[in-house]
Amino acid sequence: MKPGMRLVAAACFGVFSMAALIADGASPALRAPVFGPRPRFLFTHEELDAWRADPAKSNELAQIAARAEALLSARRAVPDREGQWIFYYACPADGARLRPESPLAHRCPVCGKMYTDERTVAAWRTLVFNELDSEVRDMGIAYGLTGDERFAARAREILLRLAALYPSFERHDRWGRTGLLAVVGGRRYSQLLDEACGVIQLAAGYDLAAPAACFSDGDRRLIEEKLLRLIARETGLFQHFIDERCNHQTWFNAAYAAVGLVTGDEELMREAICGSRGLMFQLASSVTDDGLWYEGAIAYHFYALSAIQTTLDAARRAGWDFSSNGRLKSLWEGPSKISYPDGSLPVFHDSDRASLANYRSFFEWAGRYFKDPVLAAMGRGDFASEDRKPSAVLADTGIAVLRRNSGKDAVCAMMDWGKHGGAHGHPDKLNMVLYALGRELALDPGRISYSVPEYRTWCRTTAAHNTVVVNGADQDESDGALLHFEETGSFVSCLAAADRAYPGLRLSRWLLLTDGWLLDVFAVEGRKSSEIDLLFHCRGEVGGAEDFAPLEKPLEGSGYGHLKNIRSAPGRKEAAFEFRQPDGRSLRVTAAGDEGGVFLLGEGIGYTLNDRVPCLMRRRKAASTVFVTLYDFGTDGGPNRLDLLHGEESGKELPPWQAIGVRVSGERGSCVAGVDFRQNPSGRAKVAGHQIRRMAFCFEEPRR
Ligand SMILES: [Zn+2]
Ligand SMILES: [Zn+2]
CATH class of the missing domain: 2.70.98.70 (Beta-galactosidase; Chain A, domain 5)
Structure with a gap:
């Protein structure tokens, strides 16, 4: 199959299955996307003008320009070899992130050990590539806001260098496999996921910088074909080796949407939304009815959400709006169902300690996208209602x-x-x-x-x-x-x-x-x-x-x-x-x-x-x-005392793992609680004379 053919097939399937896949707010099919003049992804021309004209934003503008100047004088070199898994850039003894002393020597700040092995050095190159991806985006924004050609030229320099290097990089993964064996690997990065995340930044920066005079038509063709769309196409080919429900796919979709919008590629945009693994498929299969990502870890919930926001932002620019889709919106409403009274979140599964407040920007985004006042309030950091849920x-x-x-x-x-x-x-x-x-x-x-x-x-x-x-x-x-x-x-x-x-x-x-x-x-x-x-x-x-x-x-x-x-x-x-x-x-x-x-x-x-x-x-x-x-x-006039009670049925004692009761007694009175653990409770079990169907709870005497 020719590269790209699979994408076409998937996109066609997607169009026909749209109606079935959208849970509500359904539209029978997406009309043709609108590709307006550049820039059209992070900001439009009008939005940049409005920003420049807004006195309240002048500070922020100055900071962006200053940061771009600093990056310009640092002029980081583009590594000419592949990167490795970023988690390898850590000391195995204590988990600390290493610090570079030179491109070839990296020291652990905790135990002082020096690492010079190729795997560590390659992991560091990934870090540099990540920074360069952000730099392209930041240079694009700085150019868009200031019109300073030097910023666009720096973005162009990095993009052209990457476009020249990219085809020479060998596919590899973090387990040392290369070529076609590295099915979940990448070229520049060691995983397909990183390729997708990286290309979104590159596309965003390119979109803003590309109108600059320093870009020739040939430059644009080269960057679009040999870098942006090449990465998107290869991701489309290898995505089939990755679970179609997981958050990696969510990022692939975001990459298709971003590259599709920026390069004016309708096929890629449709793949992102209604492809066989697109956003609509994931909404139906990767989101629980509770509005939580199926992987059960809040970190991945927001990680996936970040990609979904990117996809929706790109889609909105092309004239596709999904704000009436209730299942989509539930993703921003789900997390507060499991937050503690102080807004922090339990750390189930592969999660890290976090709080709803850490994710304010997500709620802010959703408040705007869905025009929802509750989400907008959370976006402003107003979690006051949190403790009475x-x-x-x-x-x-x-x-x-x-x-x-x-x-x-x-x-x-x-x-x-x-x-x-x-x-x-x-x-x-x-x-x-x-x-x-x-x-x-x-x-x-x-x-x-x-x-x-x-x-x-x-x-x-x-x-x-x-x-x-x-x-x-x-x-x-x-x-x-x-x-x-x-x-x-x-x-x-x-x-x-x-x-x-x-x-x-x-x-x-x-x-x-x-x-x-x-x-x-x-x-x-x-x-x-x-x-x-x-x-x-x-x-x-x-x-x-x-x-x-x-x-x-x-x-x-x-x-x-x-x-x-x-x-x-x-x-x-x-x-x-x-x-x-x-x-x-x-x-x-x-x-x-x-x-x-x-x-x-x-x-x-x-x-x-x-x-x-x-x-x-x-x-x-x-x-x-x-x-x-x-x-x-200790808030109930405690301490309370605990006594175990037998469960019984028809005058016979039940073993406690089938039915059991307890009496909790303290200064403010006593109560009896009982439970029938059996798969099919008879409804006739009793504890201290109280009937328990599945469970029972009652106060034995008036509360004092
Ligand atoms: Zn160490
Ligand atoms: Zn756990």
Whole structure:
């Protein structure tokens, strides 16, 4: 097949399938794109004029010009060899990003080690290429705003040099494969993704600089054919080796849209929107019904969103508007469903610590694009409504978000039962995170960094999560199920189960959140005896473990080697621990039913390698068992006491992993809660005389 033929075929398919793919705001087919005069991508002529005429923007204009002058005098050389994976530009010992001392020598700022190997040097060239891509864009903008030909000439110089070099670069990937074997690799960069991201910057800068007198028609042809469209065409050929749902494809689409708009290529533009892997396809297949990217990590959500914004910006310039598409808009509305009361976000799967406020510019963009006042307010940094949001089930993503109370007493617990999350998912079924006392207490470390071994040996283990580990092994990749969710005036509760996380074992977790405490009942049901650990990674200074004795030998199990300073004590029928916070408040954790088991207390890893987070582990040897825990926020006249109650049916006692009840009692009265864990509850089970269909909760006496 001739290069480009596949694109034609894909584009034709796209046109016919449009109506089926657009969820709402459907248009039967896209009319021909409009290619206005240059510049037409980041800014139009009129927009540049308006900017220049706006006194409020004169400072910004001066900064842009000054920065362009600085780049001009630095005049970075264009590397004449290929780049390597950017994550290789880090010290393997401590994860620190290296610093160049010369093009061939790179030093670790943390441990001082010098790296001169080809892989490191090539990774550094990627860094330089990235900077040059941005420079072309910035020079284009500076020229557009100032009309200073020197800026356009510098953009031209880089673009022509790249156009001359590009065909001579050999396809390669980060695993050392070259030529046609490097199917997900690139020429200048080691991955196709980077080629796509780079060409967007080049196209944007070219679009602004190309009207300058220093560009001949021949220059423009060369840059468009031998650089911009060549990269887009090759991406189109090799994209078939990459999962059509993933965020890389989203960037490929953005590259097609940008290059298509800038070079006036209708075929590329259609590929971006309605190609077989285009934006409309991804909206239908890569976005959950909850408005979250299917990979389940917020970092990738916004990474994909960034590409989508680029695609939509380019499409809008060509006269294509999708602002009435509700499924599209849901992508900007989804993240706040899972934010903590302070606007920060839990770090599930391959994510980093982040807050909605970090993504303000996205909401600002969406406020404009969709003309939506709520998104526009978030874009201005107004997250005031954040702390009184309703609880939510993100059924398609597989996360239940339980919220109670507000202001400084706002509490939020989330359970991840759901989708594994593709390549960026972790073996973390029934993982729970907790926000209370004004901060995130129980956490998931996310990905830390792809550059450090702990990414595999810790982040991607079950032990790094607040869930059950059986026989020290990681859970299998699987999807769980939500069995119950209920919200009333006094509590919010959810029950989820995972049958395939461990072969032959059923895991169920029931959370019940009130204003003052969270009840957590984790049931494990199996046939043969196993070592069952429930882990709880929680910030704070731990009290209640003064009698624990240091453990002689390290724990065995996947990820367990990272648990340090382990102390242990025999389990007890009831034990209370405190996680004291810097402001003097404490999370009081009451554990019940550990007689015959063991308590282990150590320190795991948080968001960085130096971030030590206490980990309380409860270990039992059993075929089936139930861990009952009460997390008391101290806002309910506590401390509260915990008693276990039997579940019964027709006068017969049920094993606790089938049905169990608890009584929580404190100064302000007592209440009884019960749950039936069975796949098909009979509806006749009882706890302390109260009938439980799936679960029950009631106050035994009036609240004082
Ligand atoms: Zn180092
Ligand atoms: Zn995780």
